[in-house]
Amino acid sequence: QVQLVESGGGLVQAGGSLRLSCAASGRTFRSYRMGWFRQAPGKEREFVASISWGSGRTYYADSVQGRFTSSRDNAKNTVYLQMNSLKPEDTAVYYCAAGNTYVYSDTRGYDYWGQGTQVTVSS
Numbered sequence: 001q002v003q004l005v006e007s008g009g010g011l012v013q014a015g016g017s018l019r020l021s022c023a024a025s026g027r028t029f030r031s032y033r034m035g036w037f038r039q040a041p042g043k044e045r046e047f048v049a050s051i052s053w054g055s056g057r058t059y060y061a062d063s064v065q066g067r068f069t070s071s072r073d074n075a076k077n078t079v080y081l082q083m084n085s086l087k088p089e090d091t092a093v094y095y096c097a098a099g100n101t102y103v104y105s106d107t108r109g110y111d112y113w114g115q116g117t118q119v120t121v122s123s
Contacts, residue, residue: 002026002098002112009094009117012086018119020081022096030054032100034079035110036070038092038119045095047105051079059104064090086121094119 008020022034036048049070050059058070067086072079079096093116103109 002029002032004096004098004112004114006094006096006114006117009119011120011122014087014121014123016086016121017082017084018086020083020094020096020117020119022079022081022114024077024079024096024098029077029098032098032112033104034070034072035097035099035104036081037095037097037107037110038090039095039116040092043092045107047107048094049081050104061105083119086119088121088123090119091121092119093117 003025005023012018030053033052035050037045038048039045047061048064049068051070051072067084069082095116096114097110098112099110101109
């Protein structure tokens with residue numbers, strides 16, 4: 001029903017920036033809100049940010065607030081995660097997700113997931 005493809009990951013030095021993209025498709029994807037999650041080896045998948053297609057309302061994890069910004073381009077069916085002032089602890093696989101509940105900060109609130117893109121921040 002909803003297909004998501006992430007891109008933009010890579011290797012960056014601490015203090016640098018990366019911009020992740022998530023291309024969405026499917027007949028009902030506009031009915032979903034979008035989320036960004038990340039997962040480091042041996043860790044649970046954790047919430048990073050979310051954004052609504054309609055209102056553009058955003059939410060951020062405390063660990064990234066002030067450094068990361070989520071946005072969307074409805075014409076391009078794409079959501080973005082601009083990551084600035086990156087730290088080694090930001091190293092993880094980053095996932096784009098789509099959900100349709102009020103639970104925006106937990107994996108339980110999302111039904112569709114992309115394959116992930118690796119972000120590595122060196123010190």
